[in-house]
Structures are given as structure tokens and as C-alpha cells.
Amino acid sequence: MSKHKAVVRLVRVEDAEAVLSIQREVVGERDYFIAVSEEFNKTTEEHQEWIQKIIEHERETMFLAEVEGEAAGWIVFKSQERKRMHHTGSFAIIIKKDYRNKGIGKLLINELLQWAEKHPIIEKVSLGTFSTNTRAIELYKKLGFVEEGRKINELKFSEKEYVDDVLMYKMVKG
Template structure:
């Protein structure tokens, strides 16, 4: 995919060479404890594993990954992953991560818009799904603005402490 330049960021297709930076961003987000299911002590991916993960995405006909660059530095990424099941090949889910200093600057919107554009042009993809913590109100607001609709919740899906639970908000957007 051709890179798209915005006055805020450049969005381009991820490359295997992005693996270390993508992994670093994921580790940073996990350390924040607010937006990701895994906790730091259970996330032990290596750069080599991330290179292999990105390679598989690049080679998969119904998956893709984009990164956002600012001043030549990767500051965020989004991935679309699909199921290898005939009855689910028309759908897939997204995950997005941005470095903390680059949030609330429109970069997430650019990344999601790029994925939605890719999905709408894909000959098979019809539905883009995601899940997010019910406490992630800024993300939910953005997803709603971009046309995502809540289709359900998994109540008390995530447990943060003995008495603190968070729902998993399931959202989708039809692109065809």
C-alpha cells in the first residue's frame, strides 16, 4: 500500500523491520495497565517472534498491518486479523496501539480510517470488529464517531483486582 501523508502523521503498511518498534510500543502500552489484556510479566515476546508475526500478516491475503510515523519514527500501529474459517472469512478484528505521547492527536483516527478503507476495498472483508475495555471511554467515543456500533458486552470479562472488574465492549462496523 502506498504511504499516505497527513500533516499529523504518515500512515504506511508495516514492514518486518518495524517489529522491534511495534514490540516496544506494545510493551509500553501493557505497562500502563489500562488498555491491554496481558500484564507485563506474562508478555515475553521477542523481536524475532514479532518479526515472524508481522511476516505472517503481510503474507496473509485477509490480514494487514499499518504503522503511523511522525518525523520518521513509528509511533503507533493497527492490525487487522482474520479467522481461517470459511464461515468467518468475511470478518476480522482490529487492535490498535499508540505511544502515550502521541494519543489525542488524531493518529488513532488516521490508523482506523486506513484499516476501514483497506477493508472496504478488500474483495472478501465485510465486517470489522473490535473489543475494548468499558473504561476506555475515549476509544469508545472515537469508534462511535467512525461508525462502529456496540453489538454486545462480556460482563466482568477482565479482573483487575479482587473487587475491580471491567466489561469487554464488543463493537463492529460493516464495510459492505
């Protein structure tokens, strides 16, 4: 990214191919995504439908970060369907390898938090991340997220390799 500034904007249906491309790349890395490559076979059309549903949903949103017109990463916030949980939701964030550690994750999360703070219903923003993703955990803590629990050995990478799912949250109101 060097001196090139990232631009964050709301995602559009036309971004489906770029969103999917980033997701495929990160899934292939194995380190940061629950799905493995052979499980991930989404089509551009399926991603277009998924994005359209997010755009139309009153308590969900998605932002795309671009550097010089190239999609560098995205963040999606999905809400809970149960009425008593309408005030909360969780996000997933994916950054292309070449754009990591350049402030794009922070930009995307801050954009999401600003959206949530202004939203009339959303009060709590949550996430889950691998316990091995220490850089991300550090960033989340710097941005005010607090660990609220762990699912121990939730993810199995090999016969003897397990990773905890770290659950974090931030209250944006109240």
C-alpha cells in the same frame, strides 16, 4: 505531534522492534491491554515472524503510524480462519502515550477501513475494548462502529475491580 503530521503506511518486517517497543510500553500501563507486563515476553524475532505472517495472509493487514520517522502507533487486522467467517475480522490498535488524542488513532482506523472497503472478501470489521476506555469508544462510534454486545466482568484487575469487554463492529459492505 503539534504541527507534525503523522504518516501511515503498511508495516514491514523491519518495523518489528518499533512495534514491540510500543506494545511493551502500553502493556506496562495496565489500562488498555489484556496482557500484563509479566506475561508479555515477546522477542523481536517472534514479532518479525508475526508480522511476516500478517503480510503474507490475504485477509490480514497491519499499518504503522510515524511522526517525523518515529513510530507512534499501529493497527493490526486479523481475520477468522473458519470459512463461514472469512468475511470478518477484528483489529487491535496501540498508540504510544505521547501521541494519544492527536488524531493518530483516527488515521489508523480510517486507513484500515479503506483497506477493508477495497478488499474483495472483508465485509465486517470488529473490535473489543475495555468499557473504561471511553475516549476510544467515543472515537469508534464517531467512525460508525456500533456496540453489539458486552462480556460482563470479563477482565479482572484486582480482587474487586472488574471491567467489561465492549464488542463493536462496522459493516464495510452490504
